[in-house]
Amino acid sequence: MRIGIDLGGTKTEGIVMDASGDIVLRERRPTPQIQGYQAILDNIKDLVDALEKQAGRQCTIGIGTPGAISAVTDTLKNSNTTCMNGKPFKQDLEALLVRPVRIENDANCFALSEAIDGAGREYSVVFGVIIGTGVGGGIVVNKQLLTGSQHIAGEWGHNVLVANGPACYCGKRGCVETFLSGPALQYSYRELGGDTQLTAQQIVEQAETGEAVADTAVQRYLEYFGQALSVVVNILDPHAIILGGGMSNIQRLYTEGRKQLAKHVFNDELRTRLLINQHGDSAGVRGAAWLWEADETPD
Numbered sequence: 699m700r701i702g703i704d705l706g707g708t709k710t711e712g713i714v715m716d717a718s719g720d721i722v723l724r725e726r727r728p729t730p731q732i733q734g735y736q737a738i739l740d741n742i743k744d745l746v747d748a749l750e751k752q753a754g755r756q757c758t759i760g761i762g763t764p765g766a767i768s769a770v771t772d773t774l775k776n777s778n779t780t781c782m783n784g785k786p787f788k789q790d791l792e793a794l795l796v797r798p799v800r801i802e803n804d805a806n807c808f809a810l811s812e813a814i815d816g817a818g819r820e821y822s823v824v825f826g827v828i829i830g831t832g833v834g835g836g837i838v839v840n841k842q843l844l845t846g847s848q849h850i851a852g853e854w855g856h857n858v859l860v861a862n863g864p865a866c867y868c869g870k871r872g873c874v875e876t877f878l879s880g881p882a883l884q885y886s887y888r889e890l891g892g893d894t895q896l897t898a899q900q901i902v903e904q905a906e907t908g909e910a911v912a913d914t915a916v917q918r919y920l921e922y923f924g925q926a927l928s929v930v931v932n933i934l935d936p937h938a939i940i941l942g943g944g945m946s947n948i949q950r951l952y953t954e955g956r957k958q959l960a961k962h963v964f965n966d967e968l969r970t971r972l973l974i975n976q977h978g979d980s981a982g983v984r985g986a987a988w989l990w991e992a993d994e995t996p997d
């Protein structure tokens with residue numbers, strides 16, 4: 699049995715997953731962000747205790763959370779739960795739970811879940827993409843995460859797409875994220891003279907009804923999408939790319955977006971499958987559970 703925990707800024711969700719990947723228990727709690735770091739640790743321990751009590755056994759524990767995890771110190775950075783940044787989260791949690799835990803960022807967990815038993819299950823090289831408030835990615839090869847020497851494998855969201863483009867929170871300019879996130883589409887729509895109040899989803903809906911400004915903004919978005927993803931395809935050449943996050947619901951990504959991608963890839967045909975995720979909001983928590991393999995024990 700595996701426990702997977704998705705530690706977000708507002709909620710902490712835990713599941714118990716059986717060997718076949720079925721979720722047998724699920725519990726959600728608010729993340730006590732205001733009370734601070736120790737309260738977040740205690741909250742996770744309480745959640746683990748409650749799940750194990752119901753499951754009647756000890757489980758492996760994997761955790762998915764936004765932000766980058768240092769390959770050297772296992773501390774978090776760029777987490778939106780800011781009190782977590784710079785803390786020895788892994789060590790502290792292992793001491794509290796008296797066993798090893800595994801931690802990965804949420805994009806890697808997403809990719810792992812979809813590659814093991816989601817939309818990418820039939821493919822050996824899978825690139826999992828999150829396009830929502832931010833843009834992230836994870837690489838899975840033969841059902842194993844590829845994390846890399848400094849734990850940034852798959853972070854295509856911070857490749858520079860347009861030199862001297864919009865400022866990104868990471869400190870650079872013109873990152874992929876500044877063109878493909880939900881807020882980026884809103885920004886582009888406003889710049890073209892569109893309604894400043896519309897959400898990214900509403901802009902997509904407006905484009906579907908034929909509204910000219912929204913359609914232009916979405917078309918530009920699809921061009922950037924193809925261009926940005928072609929860099930990943932040229933280097934990794936995955937068998938399948940699985941899209942997740944709020945923006946993955948744009949149907950045109952899988953038709954026009956794919957054509958844009960084909961245009962930029964270094965090949966006269968594009969064989970890569972471009973697929974929507976299968977596990978939706980559960981992919982993160984499932985991927986966290988899958989961080990432990992079947993033949994591994996938590997001692």
Ligand SMILES: [Zn+2]
Nearest residue numbers: 856866868873
């Ligand atoms: Zn950036």
